[in-house]
Amino acid sequence: MSVIVPTTLAEALAALADSPSATVVAGGTDVMVEVNFGHRSVSDVVMVNRVAELRTWRRDADVLHLGAGVTWSEIEASPIAEWVPALAQAARTVGSPQIRHAGTVGGNLGTCSPAGDGLPVLAALDAVVHLASADSTRSLSFAEYMVGPKRTARRPGELITGVTLPIVDGWQGYSKVGVRNAMVIATASVALVVDAGSVRLALGSVGPTILRCPEAEVFAANNVDFTSRVASSEVVAQFAELARAAARPIDDHRSTAVYRRHAVGVLASRLLRRAFPNE
Amino acid sequence: MTDTDLGTAAATFDGTHSGLAGRLGDSVARPDGVPKAQGSYQFSGDLTADGFLWGATLRSPHPYARIVRIDVSGAWKIDGVAAVITAEDVPGKATYGLISQDQPVFASDIVRFHGEPVAAVAADHPETCRRALAAIVVEYEVLTPLTDPEQAVDGSFPPIHPDGNIVRHQRIIRGDQSIEGPIIVEGTYEMGRQDQAFLGLEAALAIPAPGGAGVELYVATQWLHEDRKQIAACLGMPEDNVRLVLGGVGGAFGAREDISLQVHTCMLALRTGRPVKIQYDRAESFHGHVHRHPCTVWMRHHAGTDGRIRRIEARFLFDGGAYASTSSAVLINGITHTQGPYQCENATVHGWAVRTNNLPSGAMRGFGVVQAAFAHEGQMDKLAAAVGVDPVEIRLRNAMQRGDRLITGQVVDNVAPVARLIRETAALPLPTQPVGGTDHDPMRLPGGAGRTADERHIVRGIGWGVGIKNLMYSEAFDDFSTARVRLADGVASVKFATVEVGQGFITIVGQIARTVLGVGEVVLETIDTQIGSAGSTSASRQTWMSGGAVDGACRLVRERLFELVAAKYQLAAVQLEIDGTDVVDTLGTLRIPVAEATAGILIEETFEHHHVPTEDLDEDGQGNCHTAFAFVAHRAVVDVDPELGLVKVVQIATAQDVGRALNPLSVVGQIEGGIAQGVGLAVMEELLQVNGIVKNATFTDYLLPTFLDMPDVVISLVEEPDPHAPMGAKGVGEPPTVSSTPAVVAAIRDALGKDLHRVPVRPSDICF
Numbered sequence A: 001m002s003v004i005v006p007t008t009l010a011e012a013l014a015a016l017a018d019s020p021s022a023t024v025v026a027g028g029t030d031v032m033v034e035v036n037f038g039h040r041s042v043s044d045v046v047m048v049n050r051v052a053e054l055r056t057w058r059r060d061a062d063v064l065h066l067g068a069g070v071t072w073s074e075i076e077a078s079p080i081a082e083w084v085p086a087l088a089q090a091a092r093t094v095g096s097p098q099i100r101h102a103g104t105v106g107g108n109l110g111t112c113s114p115a116g117d118g119l120p121v122l123a124a125l126d127a128v129v130h131l132a133s134a135d136s137t138r139s140l141s142f143a144e145y146m147v148g149p150k151r152t153a154r155r156p157g158e159l160i161t162g163v164t165l166p167i168v169d170g171w172q173g174y175s176k177v178g179v180r181n182a183m184v185i186a187t188a189s190v191a192l193v194v195d196a197g198s199v200r201l202a203l204g205s206v207g208p209t210i211l212r213c214p215e216a217e218v219f220a221a222n223n224v225d226f227t228s229r230v231a232s233s234e235v236v237a238q239f240a241e242l243a244r245a246a247a248r249p250i251d252d253h254r255s256t257a258v259y260r261r262h263a264v265g266v267l268a269s270r271l272l273r274r275a276f277p278n279e
Numbered sequence B: 001m002t003d004t005d006l007g008t009a010a011a012t013f014d015g016t017h018s019g020l021a022g023r024l025g026d027s028v029a030r031p032d033g034v035p036k037a038q039g040s041y042q043f044s045g046d047l048t049a050d051g052f053l054w055g056a057t058l059r060s061p062h063p064y065a066r067i068v069r070i071d072v073s074g075a076w077k078i079d080g081v082a083a084v085i086t087a088e089d090v091p092g093k094a095t096y097g098l099i100s101q102d103q104p105v106f107a108s109d110i111v112r113f114h115g116e117p118v119a120a121v122a123a124d125h126p127e128t129c130r131r132a133l134a135a136i137v138v139e140y141e142v143l144t145p146l147t148d149p150e151q152a153v154d155g156s157f158p159p160i161h162p163d164g165n166i167v168r169h170q171r172i173i174r175g176d177q178s179i180e181g182p183i184i185v186e187g188t189y190e191m192g193r194q195d196q197a198f199l200g201l202e203a204a205l206a207i208p209a210p211g212g213a214g215v216e217l218y219v220a221t222q223w224l225h226e227d228r229k230q231i232a233a234c235l236g237m238p239e240d241n242v243r244l245v246l247g248g249v250g251g252a253f254g255a256r257e258d259i260s261l262q263v264h265t266c267m268l269a270l271r272t273g274r275p276v277k278i279q280y281d282r283a284e285s286f287h288g289h290v291h292r293h294p295c296t297v298w299m300r301h302h303a304g305t306d307g308r309i310r311r312i313e314a315r316f317l318f319d320g321g322a323y324a325s326t327s328s329a330v331l332i333n334g335i336t337h338t339q340g341p342y343q344c345e346n347a348t349v350h351g352w353a354v355r356t357n358n359l360p361s362g363a364m365r366g367f368g369v370v371q372a373a374f375a376h377e378g379q380m381d382k383l384a385a386a387v388g389v390d391p392v393e394i395r396l397r398n399a400m401q402r403g404d405r406l407i408t409g410q411v412v413d414n415v416a417p418v419a420r421l422i423r424e425t426a427a428l429p430l431p432t433q434p435v436g437g438t439d440h441d442p443m444r445l446p447g448g449a450g451r452t453a454d455e456r457h458i459v460r461g462i463g464w465g466v467g468i469k470n471l472m473y474s475e476a477f478d479d480f481s482t483a484r485v486r487l488a489d490g491v492a493s494v495k496f497a498t499v500e501v502g503q504g505f506i507t508i509v510g511q512i513a514r515t516v517l518g519v520g521e522v523v524l525e526t527i528d529t530q531i532g533s534a535g536s537t538s539a540s541r542q543t544w545m546s547g548g549a550v551d552g553a554c555r556l557v558r559e560r561l562f563e564l565v566a567a568k569y570q571l572a573a574v575q576l577e578i579d580g581t582d583v584v585d586t587l588g589t590l591r592i593p594v595a596e597a598t599a600g601i602l603i604e605e606t607f608e609h610h611h612v613p614t615e616d617l618d619e620d621g622q623g624n625c626h627t628a629f630a631f632v633a634h635r636a637v638v639d640v641d642p643e644l645g646l647v648k649v650v651q652i653a654t655a656q657d658v659g660r661a662l663n664p665l666s667v668v669g670q671i672e673g674g675i676a677q678g679v680g681l682a683v684m685e686e687l688l689q690v691n692g693i694v695k696n697a698t699f700t701d702y703l704l705p706t707f708l709d710m711p712d713v714v715i716s717l718v719e720e721p722d723p724h725a726p727m728g729a730k731g732v733g734e735p736p737t738v739s740s741t742p743a744v745v746a747a748i749r750d751a752l753g754k755d756l757h758r759v760p761v762r763p764s765d766i767c768f
């Protein structure tokens, strides 16, 4: 077993090229749980938490670039919280302060659980995921990147270098249901983004991937008043109905499919009402 | 074994100083508080010894199966493995148990619950252990498990254990059985399986004596002597050859009352001739200890139009899981508390504790009374609604007083300030903040960090729970406690086997010794089996029982001291008294410091404290089976999101009958902690099993309240010293869990105007 601790992206990619099956560890808040439960056997490890290029973010005009190693506690704070408030709200729901200090957006993308809290926001913002290997780089839309529960288009030898998000003018928000008031895995979650005549809705924990809801989105865009922020209660109710219809939830020990479907409807209607407070 | 034999052993706990200055009634800080907060305290999981091996346990993946074959040869092929043991290797009694010994050390022919131990290994590293366990082949013939306790009662399921599927049935028949109405309210109340979820996981270190003649076990437990008795029997050794020393305990709540890893660890150490340590991880802990009994209670109350209870009918069904543990005692606690803290002359109660292939159930804070209270408090609210009075009034009208009888015929001969508790709780301030708070912080709303709701989605409710809890053991059991006090040169040393699980006995000891003996410094000796039993740290009993023993020993020492001083100064001993840190002559002028009076001499006394004897119940459940009682009232305020079914408990107000608060800080700690556990049971804590398979044995999915889930707690300590209690102090550990749960549920019902009869209340119970 080898543990490599690169400090530059080039070193990290070289290490991964040498050992494409190595386990990449950022904050370790997913990896170590899997190791402890014996769900993952680790041979070689590439630590990416000291790679400066991954630890940074930058804003270019209306685009925010987050390095994969940016932590949730950085995302929930200013200035990122002002630029992408929905992502900051999602960040605030991740685990406990300790977990948010260690856990990263890249790790959330790496695990790619349908319950990952960052993911519905990335989906609703049409974020782009950047991947690099020693000899190439590519960029995928979030929808292309997440292919199933904990399954992604990332190839062995590739690192997630970061994610780019638009900074939008309209309202955005994230809501998550769990049976505890903090530190809980989502039983259902919803991200809503309003931007220049469009409404984008993404559902978490109610399907094999994060689900966008094209019918609900189009319906809302056609039936709300963006300038005076008006949505009738019929529109809100129909929007919730379409969100419910888009969900593909299952029963498990955390909740039931029936409750999950119900919950995304409630959250979708409440988020739409927050975005369009006037009846 | 003598003390010197143990010289090389792991760290011990000698010489712990009992707090700083502080006498009875003072809020004395725990001596181990700062080390625990800083992470330097040594829990039993931190124990090590030179050259120790790790032990690990192989557990059944099935809730019910026949073991066809066990092949351990694969484990032996792994480098570093030093021992592999199964049922065949148990040197003594094959089974253990607190009341009946029906649980195998290792399953030999049948496994009866998911996670039952089948084999254990010792090796040089935990990872070697893990590989060794994986290399053991166990062939099972899987059987259909008995998971519905009703099937155990109705006899429709063949016995899953030689002792049968019914652990105990008891009825209570009292008074006029023909009373009906005029007001009748009825309900069925269900409780899911709560885990004690102590944070300090099970851990023990066993050190074999040379030649295997004996063993010394450092362990986090609740009752050293009872452990020793069961361990020695299984090891086939005289008890004298087994010494137990208390390892640092990180919480217990009943889960450490039964044996878990004790026998396994000792067997591995004796087999290898080397120290062996076993430490469970969280998942194993969920399987490895007993839990609170899931329970279904049906009750029908008959009352007058004034709401006064005339007769109660009830049926209790406790799911004891695979082995008996303390189920028979939990059952008795449950059914004998059917009426709650209310007057009732007539009753018809049937209770069963049964065996199933679910996880074994046993002791947990509240011990059967939590189940009863959830039901009787639900009934009181129904009764209030039926007669058209409010929840406070119905409880005041029925409130028990000292001298009233339980439905067992036993006279409640303790301070019983039920009406006062209710009134004092009602007088405590309600939350000043509206829903969401004046700062509109979304964290205050149900859903918390998830930002699921806005203020307009939330409704607030208020609910009540009032409880009675028996203290100490019952049914003719003499759960005495022993303490030895030595006084020399102004320093008192106290020896006892009382387990400190976090409840604060180690502060009380110093407070008693300082108060009675006038000493400044109190040294606590190692807590081990080198003195008589202290009984279990459970049943809210240690301040009363072991406090009584320490108090008794201190008083004997004080008498001897007064005799010595009296002889020296030609006074009568009865004239002397302790004033502060001095011995004083109440009739004269003599005043000498205790330190001076005891210079160069040693006074030593041992005292055994027994409580008043109790009786068995007769066939009709009549008899003075309990020792004493304490009372409590809770008022809960909750905010509920009816559409999503999410809850935020905003405040719990409580008045508790504590007798006398010997250490108010500790009492408040017990109340807040007990309420946290009661809130957890009300709205989130449940260990789920589907067909006997455990589904959520992790802290990811077994949810405990976090700080954001914990309500504000406002407390009134009601101090009416109990004449039967040493120092007037009642046990305070369990009452906070007894009626906080029903109070929270009542508040949710109040917010919704909806009947809820199961805990924990799930979101879907609220919104569908």
Ligand SMILES: Cc1cc2nc3c(=O)[nH]c(=O)nc-3n(C[C@H](O)[C@H](O)[C@H](O)COP(=O)(O)OP(=O)(O)OC[C@H]3O[C@@H](n4cnc5c(N)ncnc54)[C@H](O)[C@@H]3O)c2cc1C
Pocket (backbone or CB within 6 Å): A023, A024, A025, A026, A027, A028, A029, A030, A031, A032, A033, A048, A054, A068, A069, A093, A094, A095, A096, A099, A102, A103, A104, A105, A106, A107, A108, A109, A110, A111, A115, A116, A117, A118, A158, A159, A160, A161, A183, A184, A185, A186
């Ligand atoms: C107590 C606790 C509570 C939690 N609560 C939540 C919660 O509420 N919501 C939530 O969404 N998650 C939660 N998590 C999960 C976890 O914290 C998050 O998914 C976090 O974002 C993971 O980030 P990390 O840096 O720790 O990932 P790591 O554990 O280091 O890695 C996770 C995965 O991503 C891969 N990976 C990491 N970085 C890269 C990279 N740059 N390129 C390629 N692959 C990479 C790793 O190989 C691994 O497969 C919780 C975890 C714990 C332990």
